[in-house]
Amino acid sequence: MAAYTESLGEPQGAAEPGEGILKTIMALRGLDISAPSDFDFILPADCPQWPAPHYGPDSPHLQAAKGSRQPKTKRRHAPSTPSTPAKTCKPRSTPAKKAKPEPTRGHLPIPKRDQPLRLLTLPGELRDMIYDLLAVREGPLFPQYRPVHMRGGRKVLRRYPQEPTLALVNKQLRHEVLSSLYASNVFVFRRSEEQLLQSFSMTDTVWMTRWHCDCTPALSGYLRNVELQLDARAREGPLTLTYTLKKMAEGRIDVMHDLADTGYCHCLEDEAVAEMRAQMVGLSDLVRVATVLSRRRKTKLMALAKQDDEEDGMFKMPTATCLYCRKKHLKHVSGG
Ligand SMILES: [Zn+2]
Incomplete structure (x- = not known):
């Protein structure tokens, strides 16, 4: 932006091609590109701090991003959370599934389907x-x-x-x-x-x-x-x-x-x-x-x-x- 403000005061022939267009547009809107900009945002009276702590450099997502960049070796040795016991391999033979409770519809249980009747049986x-x-x-x-x-x-x-x-x-x-x-x-x-x-x-x-x-x-x-x-x-x-x-x-x-x-x-x-x-x-x-x-x-x-x-x-x-x-x-x- 500093480069633009300096170039606007110079003759038209020395300016960059894009700067003339920008100057014209701002002149049509009644603005002066060389004037200092006014930030018209008024801090609310009930806001004790701006920016709020959860938007500043101490925001949680920035802290989390910093923590993720730490090397794995350090994170492995840092006992930040209580260690959970290692998972043990389950045996291949799965235990018998528990019988599901019979679904009900209204006040009567759903009757079981009959076995398919095959000719050779x-x-x-x-x-x-x-x-x-x-x-x-x-x-x-x-x-x-x-x-x-x-x-x-x-x-x-x-x-x-x-x-x-x-x-x-x-x-x-x-x-x-x-x-x-x-x-x-x-x-x-x-x-x-x-x-x-x-x-x-x-x-x-x-x-x-x-x-x-x-x-x-x-x-x-x-x-x-x-x-x-x-x-x-x-x-x-x-x-x-x-x-x-x-x-x-x-x-x-x-x-x-x-x-x-x-x-x-x-x-x-x-x-x-x-x-x-x-x-x-x-x-x-x-x-x-x-x-x-x-x-x-x-x-x-x-x-x-x-x-x-x-x-x-x-x-x-x-x-x-x-x-x-x-x-x-x-x-x-x-x-x-
Ligand atoms: Zn004969």
Whole structure:
């Protein structure tokens, strides 16, 4: 400020550029920069001391700042405050937490929540009842492959019957749900009457084998009731030849066919069953048994009969009657 006051009395040309502006502003406000400044603050009458002790050089924050600048070594040895005992390391094993008092709401305690109910914690009998609701049907199930159009024009073959979604959760649920699905239903392998599905005949050993392989082999071994239905033409009209495969309680597989009830020759069917039993000793998978049976039967048909393209590729027996049992032959029988 001293430099400014000295320069204001000198000519304008010798002054600094900023001083002229300052002088002009003060002149507009009626002030003179060279006049001594008057401090117009009047000390109150009731103030005994100015500045107050807590604002002067002895103010607490200045004292604290001075104390913080002291070296740590000095402060460490200065017993300004009574020394506190050193903290001891706590053991790692924390003691058991004290039980919190039960919160209250109004005049009644808040009831505790029930434990979550999980499916796998239920008794096995209850789980079986749930699986039966999901997987067991009153009527038979028909294994099929159906072409399904996906997005983008892609076409895939979908396997039926579809497994319950619950079987995709984990291995244990898959094992339990699919064992109920395969053991409690009757699976009928036959050629679909739908024109779209004619080329996916489930009496063909190729599609039967694929259906079997698309399932976990250990689970398809749970099958207990399987039927193999084949088309035939009798003299009276269309006829369905049914092979019934059942897994008995002792693990034995019982195979029957209903052609004996019709009065027609069933020598070929009996021979196919006998060859199948000789080949499948110790086998417990009904789908594999049905596949071998269908293959053995078709092999024998191809050796004896000829395929008739006019009858949807079915086989026509060479003679009207059987040379062994003297019973009538079916006009046409399907080879699967
Ligand atoms: Zn015969």
